[in-house]
Amino acid sequence: MKFNSKSKSLLAALAIALLLLPFVTEALLGRGWVRIVDFAMLYIMLALGLNIVVGLAGLLDLGYIAFFAVGAYCYALTGSPHLALAFPMAFPDGVHLSFWIVLPLAALVAGGFGVLLGAPTLRLRGDYLAIVTLGFGEIIRIFLNNLNAPINLTNGPQGIGRIDPVSVASVPLNITQNIFGIALPSVHLYFYLFLACTVLVILVSQRLERSRIGRAWMAIREDEIAAGAMGINTRNLKLLAFAMGAMFGGASGALFAGFQGFVSPESFSLMESIMVLCMVVLGGMGNIAGVILGGVLLAVLPEVLRHGVVPLQQALFGKTVVDPESLRMLLFGGALIVMMLYRPAGLLPSRVRRRELDTDEAAEKV
Amino acid sequence: MMHESNSTNSDFVIPAKAGIQSDQIAGFRVKPGMTNSNNALLQVSDLKVTYGGIQAVKGIDLHIAPGELVALIGSNGAGKTTTLKTLAGLLHPASGQIHYDGRNLHNVASHQRVAMGMALVPEGRGVFARLTVQENLQMGAYSRSEQHEIASDLARMYELFPHLAERKNQIAGTLSGGEQQMVAMARALMSRPRLLMLDEPSMGLAPLMVQKIFETIRDIAALGMSILLVEQNARLALQVARRGYVMESGSITLSGAASELLGSDAVQRAYLGG
Numbered sequence: 353m354k355f356n357s358k359s360k361s362l363l364a365a366l367a368i369a370l371l372l373l374p375f376v377t378e379a380l381l382g383r384g385w386v387r388i389v390d391f392a393m394l395y396i397m398l399a400l401g402l403n404i405v406v407g408l409a410g411l412l413d414l415g416y417i418a419f420f421a422v423g424a425y426c427y428a429l430t431g432s433p434h435l436a437l438a439f440p441m442a443f444p445d446g447v448h449l450s451f452w453i454v455l456p457l458a459a460l461v462a463g464g465f466g467v468l469l470g471a472p473t474l475r476l477r478g479d480y481l482a483i484v485t486l487g488f489g490e491i492i493r494i495f496l497n498n499l500n501a502p503i504n505l506t507n508g509p510q511g512i513g514r515i516d517p518v519s520v521a522s523v524p525l526n527i528t529q530n531i532f533g534i535a536l537p538s539v540h541l542y543f544y545l546f547l548a549c550t551v552l553v554i555l556v557s558q559r560l561e562r563s564r565i566g567r568a569w570m571a572i573r574e575d576e577i578a579a580g581a582m583g584i585n586t587r588n589l590k591l592l593a594f595a596m597g598a599m600f601g602g603a604s605g606a607l608f609a610g611f612q613g614f615v616s617p618e619s620f621s622l623m624e625s626i627m628v629l630c631m632v633v634l635g636g637m638g639n640i641a642g643v644i645l646g647g648v649l650l651a652v653l654p655e656v657l658r659h660g661v662v663p664l665q666q667a668l669f670g671k672t673v674v675d676p677e678s679l680r681m682l683l684f685g686g687a688l689i690v691m692m693l694y695r696p697a698g699l700l701p702s703r704v705r706r707r708e709l710d711t712d713e714a715a716e717k718v
Numbered sequence: 719m720m721h722e723s724n725s726t727n728s729d730f731v732i733p734a735k736a737g738i739q740s741d742q743i744a745g746f747r748v749k750p751g752m753t754n755s756n757n758a759l760l761q762v763s764d765l766k767v768t769y770g771g772i773q774a775v776k777g778i779d780l781h782i783a784p785g786e787l788v789a790l791i792g793s794n795g796a797g798k799t800t801t802l803k804t805l806a807g808l809l810h811p812a813s814g815q816i817h818y819d820g821r822n823l824h825n826v827a828s829h830q831r832v833a834m835g836m837a838l839v840p841e842g843r844g845v846f847a848r849l850t851v852q853e854n855l856q857m858g859a860y861s862r863s864e865q866h867e868i869a870s871d872l873a874r875m876y877e878l879f880p881h882l883a884e885r886k887n888q889i890a891g892t893l894s895g896g897e898q899q900m901v902a903m904a905r906a907l908m909s910r911p912r913l914l915m916l917d918e919p920s921m922g923l924a925p926l927m928v929q930k931i932f933e934t935i936r937d938i939a940a941l942g943m944s945i946l947l948v949e950q951n952a953r954l955a956l957q958v959a960r961r962g963y964v965m966e967s968g969s970i971t972l973s974g975a976a977s978e979l980l981g982s983d984a985v986q987r988a989y990l991g992g
Contacts, residue, residue, distance in 0.1 A: 564860070567853075567856075567857065567860070568860065570846070571846055571849075571857050571860075574846035574847060574848060574849065575844045575845070575846060575847075577808060577840050577844055578840055578844030578845070578846065578902075580806075580808055580828050580829070581806060581808070581828070581832070581837070581838040581839075581840055581844070581906070582832065582857050582858055582860045582861070582905070582909070583828075583829045583832030583833055583860050583861030583909060584829060585827065585829040586829075
């Protein structure tokens with residue numbers, strides 16, 4: 353990539369703004385909001401992963417959160433005392449692998465699950481594929497919910513706690529650290545870790561999109577038969593799309609587990625899959641900047657509501673009339689309907705989607 | 719170099735009637751009783767394909783010599799497209815043999831067939847509607863890696879289809895049907911095929927455009943390309959082809975020189991409204 357001096361200085365300004373973001377957020381809104389920003393980063397990574405599957409290869413996946421779950425449980429099992437319950441002889445203290453060993457493993461395992469989902473669904477498209485992937489996501493969640501017997505692998509609905517924090521260069525991120533004389537609380541430390549990971553995910557996404565593989569995915573999305581006739585190995589490339597997307601999901605899952613210190617099946621409900629898909633669709637399918645915007649908006653807006661609606665109602669009526677949680681879904685649904693009516697290609701449509709809509713308009717004029 | 723295989727031009731009856739041969743072709747021993755295959759680029763014997771529970775192709779034999787333009791004509795539902803898709807590796811035969819360039823294509827995946835020089839222009843054209851004309855053509859060279867040659871081939875395509883040169887940055891989905899057919903053909907040629915398989919290039923096109931497309935097919939054939947042309951428009955197809963096969967409900971009922979087929983009573987009655 354080449355930058356001219358203007359975009360270079362723009363990039364530098366953006367980098368500085370991002371580095372200062374946790375401090376500014378803390379100063380303006382309090383430390384709780386830094387945590388929300390951290391979660392937004394996780395969602396962005398997830399959405400970018402799903403964007404590969406849905407946006408590039410055109411495979412509608414409604415069970416994407418399952419890969420996030422697989423990654424999270426990978427680290428939960430290999431970075432906590434939990435396995436001591438199931439195998440007291442083998443692991444009297446549980447398993448405590450380094451996060452940096454588990455991270456690639458979690459990505460690989462999730463990628464394997466991606467292939468597992470992709471293989472039987474190779475011939476399915478559109479709504480049929482969506483239903484199978486939806487079922488797959490639920491199967492994973494239900495497995496996690498029930499695998500506490502006969503051997504207690506996942507601890508069932510109680511979830512797995514006391515997960516080791518992520519350490520960078522043997523500096524654990526779960527307590528405040530003094531770095532160069534600046535006190536950095538845990539949420540700040542995780543923010544920088546997630547920021548680095550997100551930047552990496554963005555770069556990989558960008559390279560993928562412009563690669564031979566990315567072009568082949570787009571061809572499959574446009575017309576699978578013609579793509580096959582071009583000499584594209586459609587079977588392998590579809591499996592690769594599932595695996596790649598799942599790897600991103602798995603890696604973010606491991607980060608989530610280390611950040612939270614606790615995982616349970618209820619974090620991986622169908623609603624979460626839909627949420628991530630909405631981020632991709634709302635922002636602009638197939639467009640990396642759009643997907644990031646969608647991720648930020650949908651991760652942050654519910655919190656804005658939660659923190660804004662109650663005080664507002666208190667001030668107006670003296671009591672809380674509508675629970676912000678139910679209002680959230682109402683506004684969320686309304687926003688999506690408005691979006692689809694007025695900006696069907698998303699807030700920042702991809703080049704290709706924009707063209708398609710222009711085409712439709714041109715066709716209507718004819 | 720055109721080389722007529724021994725029993726094609728004159729015979730005009732059922733296929734698979736050539737004399738016994740036992741030549742060695744690239745290590746493959748031709749079984750006695752198979753059709754002439756000395757120099758065939760594509761040799762199909764007793765191909766049966768089941769599609770959606772019904773036998774769509776019921777044991778057909780056909781062959782194409784290098785540089786030959788062969789038409790496969792027949793009415794709707796005769797099994798022509800199924801045959802073509804099977805040849806391209808998009809469908810799997812129930813039984814029978816396909817040999818391309820002396821190699822048995824059994825277990826050769828469709829993407830490998832493209833790399834071997836077989837290119838399909840699918841029915842309904844199948845252009846990548848949201849990509850530009852140029853991007854479509856570039857996708858055609860997916861199986862190739864030499865960037866310089868791809869670029870020069872791209873320039874050649876714009877010479878062959880000057881109309882597309884004016885529209886290289888236009889979205890393929892916004893082109894007219896005839897232009898899309900040109901994109902599909904140029905895209906297929908970008909893989910540098912030795913055998914071009916065209917599925918119903920005239921489908922849904924205005925008569926003038928059909929003429930234009932068929933002129934281009936003739937031009938491509940004149941460059942020495944082997945072409946298998948599947949068409950419902952029997953007259954046009956037989957006018958440009960050297961030989962033809964007539965397919966009816968999954969079987970080949972007639973074959974022979976295109977000129978003879980054009981003049982035959984059966985073809986006249988069934989397909990040419992004469």
